[in-house]
Amino acid sequence: MSHRLLETADIPGYLRDHGHWDGSGEVAVHEVSDGNLNRVFIATGAGWSLAVKQALPWVRVAGPSWPLSPARADAEARAYRAVAAVAPETIPVVHGYDPADYVLVMEDMSDLRVLRTVLNEGGGYGGASDAIGLFVARLSFATSDFGMTSAERKALLAESVNPELCKITEDVVLSEPYLEHEHNHWHPDLADLAAAYRADAALRTEIAELRHLFMSGAQALLHGDLHTGSIIVGNRAGAEVVRVFDPEFSYVGPIGFDLGLYWGNLVAAESRARVLGAVGEHAGQLARSWAAFETEFRRLWPQRADTFFDDAYLDRFLRRVWADSLGFAGAELIRRIIGYAHLTDLDSLPDATAARHALLVGRELVLRRAELATPADVAALVDDLA
Ligand code: SR1
Ligand code: MG
Ligand code: MG
Ligand code: MG
Missing domain, CATH: 3.90.1200.10 (Aminoglycoside phosphotransferase (APH), C-terminal lobe)
Incomplete structure (x- = not known):
């Protein structure tokens, strides 16, 4: 079954519906996708910001002609959990993983x-x-x-x-x-x-x-x-x-x-x-x-x-x-x-x-x-x- 692909305009509602934002104030979202495979957005509100990363059902830089299971996000979430147990200071804070839509909500690291x-x-x-x-x-x-x-x-x-x-x-x-x-x-x-x-x-x-x-x-x-x-x-x-x-x-x-x-x-x-x-x-x-x-x-x-x-x-x-x-x-x-x-x-x-x-x-x-x-x-x- 295919998952919901998020666009920039979807991010505030996604964060609200999944308990990452209380819905108050303005939220600015911009896409910062840079790697070969996935999409990443930064959402910024009053006094907070989050990174939202979603795995697409294909290789992002190649497009739908190179299909790839979004279940790779499960492996990513699993790896973050394993590292968090032994070296939490070496990875971003993960605020949540949504396996239905293959979305990780994480610490915004755009200051780094x-x-x-x-x-x-x-x-x-x-x-x-x-x-x-x-x-x-x-x-x-x-x-x-x-x-x-x-x-x-x-x-x-x-x-x-x-x-x-x-x-x-x-x-x-x-x-x-x-x-x-x-x-x-x-x-x-x-x-x-x-x-x-x-x-x-x-x-x-x-x-x-x-x-x-x-x-x-x-x-x-x-x-x-x-x-x-x-x-x-x-x-x-x-x-x-x-x-x-x-x-x-x-x-x-x-x-x-x-x-x-x-x-x-x-x-x-x-x-x-x-x-x-x-x-x-x-x-x-x-x-x-x-x-x-x-x-x-x-x-x-x-x-x-x-x-x-x-x-x-x-x-x-x-x-x-x-x-x-x-x-x-x-x-x-x-x-x-x-x-x-x-x-x-x-x-x-x-x-x-x-x-x-x-x-x-x-x-x-x-x-x-x-x-x-x-x-x-x-x-x-x-x-x-x-
Ligand atoms: C199709 S993916 C090509 C490369 O991008 C990733 O970052 C990995 O390094 C992979 O080998
Ligand atoms: Mg990469
Ligand atoms: Mg991923
Ligand atoms: Mg959902």
Whole structure:
């Protein structure tokens, strides 16, 4: 059954009927839809404001020709609930979820700024990488076999499926860029690398392994799309604020997928900064986010539900998460340059110099993820390919 699609004029009545507004005073509403999939409105009254996000039955940027179940909003609401239990300060306040119309009513964050936009304008990360490391550690530990009993985990696995959005990632991130596909596009100066990557058997097999890990490596509940456009930053009352939003791709998958998406976007931002003549701080941010993740994961380890997992296994597990993260970072870079959904970081530049650098780094991260042992190794790779 189809749901009611909200337009700007519908928002005040929707908020009143669902108990978010008492109906008094004036309300101004404007649409701020920006992501690829959904519609978002900001409603402002006297002394209050709210964000209203609705999932459409299709991909917003493609239109009805690309249908997509609005049940992705269920996955988003579920992810927010899971994070709220362990790291509430890292997400927006959710005032309500309406599963009949796939609507989330949330804190208005329009006083804050999307991290990608800040970086594109030459701004810095502040404490974003520390917050991301903490976010991934808290969410992943709590929803892994370390943070839950075996029975709780089976229930989580059963309720956290998100098949259509997983399939998008399996396609647009983890296969299409290596095939002839109508979704793919690239800067004309990158046609050589796009063709070379399609013909690269070693790269294809490594991507197949990452794709299989994404499909079968049910380690913990993920955000599922943790790029720099899913992070919002700023200051409130003199204190720094970092919030993660848009977890509609959330499902139970490999922890390295979340860290890897963030890292791929750090490298893209670094490639951009270099061609603009700035010495990027981005490589240092990879180290910072990993340190925050590892520190928090190790802090939580004594609380694990199953002590058969010993300390030596923790070391082995974290090494694997590190290498997986590098692989997914590489895949993220490649798909953002020769696949369907590109990055303003690179597309807004006058030529493809930065994109070429990021594309080359992406391939090396995928192929050499097992031998790149430290953040310094990654920083050296980024330098060597510049
Ligand atoms: C059709 S969706 C393409 C991309 O947009 C989302 O933000 C995800 O990154 C997805 O891969
Ligand atoms: Mg949604
Ligand atoms: Mg209703
Ligand atoms: Mg998004």
